[in-house]
Amino acid sequence: MLQQRLPADQASVRRSNLSLVLRHLSENGARSRAVVAVETGLSKTTVTSLVGELQARGLVREIGPQHAGAVGRPGLALALDGSRVGALGLEVNVDYIAAFATDLAGRVLIDRRVTFDAMGSGVERSLGELAAVTRRAVTELGATGVTVAGITVAVPGLIDAHSGVVDVAPNLGWHRTPVAVRLTDAAPGVPIAVGNDANLAALAEYTSGVAAGTADLVYLTGEVGVGGGVISGGRLLEGADGFAGEMGHVMVDPSGERCGCGRIGCWETKVGLAALVRTVTPEHPYGLRDGVLRDPEERLAQIEQAIGDPLVDQAIATVGRWLGRGAATLVNLFNPRVIVFGGYFARLAGRLIPLAQAELERLAMAGSARRCTIVASGLGFGAASRGGAGTVVERILSDPTLIQIR
Missing domain, CATH: 1.10.10.10 (Winged helix-like DNA-binding domain superfamily/Winged helix DNA-binding domain)
Structure with missing residues (x-):
């Protein structure tokens, strides 16, 4: 032939x-x-x-x-080598901004998370803080002789990847926000891309996580909102407009709570961190302006300290069962071999996974359910920023001419 x-x-x-x-x-x-x-x-x-x-x-x-x-x-x-070529991943989420940088060989150069109330700060202040974090990271890398070859920003929302515009990020209150353009002054001359946080986290899991190399996997964020990234046949499933994976906004309870997206009964109203916090620490829910800014790790520590309280145990168990019900739908749709629980789901995995796995096996198609395992991510809340840095490395590997001859 x-x-x-x-x-x-x-x-x-x-x-x-x-x-x-x-x-x-x-x-x-x-x-x-x-x-x-x-x-x-x-x-x-x-x-x-x-x-x-x-x-x-x-x-x-x-x-x-x-x-x-x-x-x-x-x-x-x-x-x-590439020891002087840096890849920077950033993430802005409801209550933090994360930065993760590596060189081309994967050596970690920066790994930090800054507590920040993006939910309550508005677009302008949030973009200003994101620009400040970007500027500090670029300066820090430059001081060690590393030139940033690219930046990818992870945002929990629907992204127009071609323009670097966030169409909508419900939990941040962003609409048609030109993130890439707004960061150009913080990193002059550096290519800036914007991606969905769950998609980037899924890529990180596929390349370096607990399920690395699994050709068919689903990653679930465990944040205030819930998103998903789908790896199918070794490739990220993005959809016609790049909006695939908005699993947190699948309606599961028509008589449930109102979601940040404006709809009723979305899956994230059952399993998102905000829902759990609202139940177990009602005095400090998300959106309460009490002057105290809490990192998700701090909120989780409060919940873990309260385990043993019947109210807390029941709330966690409810989240676990709802996770399993949603996971069963994902198995029926995508037939993955692994579902990776990220964010706070991973932190509470010992209590959530047994319940979720049982519900999955009860509700999913029998054959697919038996061949799908739920596991906990080891990447913590830094998975999306890590995935962002990874996409920069991938671009260089695909086109080394992006790096100038010295």
């Missing part, structure tokens, strides 16, 4: 081959030029030329002779 010939200029072929070599080193570790040539199918001359350019861009380095047991002079091993 003849392969279809596609038009391609030399520059695009060069970019493709640069990506092939860089990704090969990223996924397989140190290799000599000769081994890279054999494993990629490129000629030795081509690999030598490509490696020279990758070195000039600061993406590859030589680490010494590679002894493979063969007779003759050992070749110099090449390894992924």
Whole structure:
């Protein structure tokens, strides 16, 4: 069968081959030029030329002779470098802003979360704080000789990824908010993308989480709101407009509570952190302006200290059962092998997962239910910002020419 010939200029072929070599080193570790040539199918001359350019861009380095047991002079091993190339992921959520940065090889450079009342601060103040966090991170990385190659911002809402505009983020009160444009002054010349928090967290789980490499998985955020990211066949399921995964806004109780989106009985009104907090610490619910700003970890600590109180135990059990009911729908829709509980769901996994798994097996199609397991994420509340940094790394691996020759 003849392969279809596609038009391609030399520059695009060069970019493709640069990506092939860089990704090969990223996924397989140190290799000599000769081994890279054999494993990629490129000629030795081509690999030598490509490696020279990758070195000039600061993406590859030589680490010494590679002894493979063969007779003759050992070749110099090449390894992924990028120690001066930074990838920055940010997340703005109801009560915090997170920053996570790595270099190209995945070494963590920044990992922090700043408590901030984005729900009650309004768009302008929230964007100002997000810009300040961005500016500090870029400056901090620059002081160590790291240049930020890209930024991805995670937001809990519907995102127009092409323009970097948040169409709507119900729990933040944002509508048609041009996040990417508003951050340009904080990071001049740096490409800025915006993505849904659950989608980015799902990518982080797929690449480096507890279910890494699972081709079919669903990730559920456990925040004030509840979102989901779906990996199907090893690819993120985004939908026609990039809005797939808004699982928290599936109506499950037509006579239930009003959701932040304006509708009645959404799933997140049953299982979101705000719902649990409202039940077990009614004196400090989300939206109460008492002058005390609480990080989600602090709110969880309050809940954990109260475990044993019948009211608290019953509230957690109710969340667990509602999680299982929703999970059964997800299994019937997407047939995943794993459902990953993130955020506060992971923190309370010991109490939530047994109940959720039982409901899942009771309500989902029998065959799919038996082959799907619920597990707790190990990435905590930083999953989305970690996923944001990961998308920047992926863009560089796909097109190394994004990094300037030095």
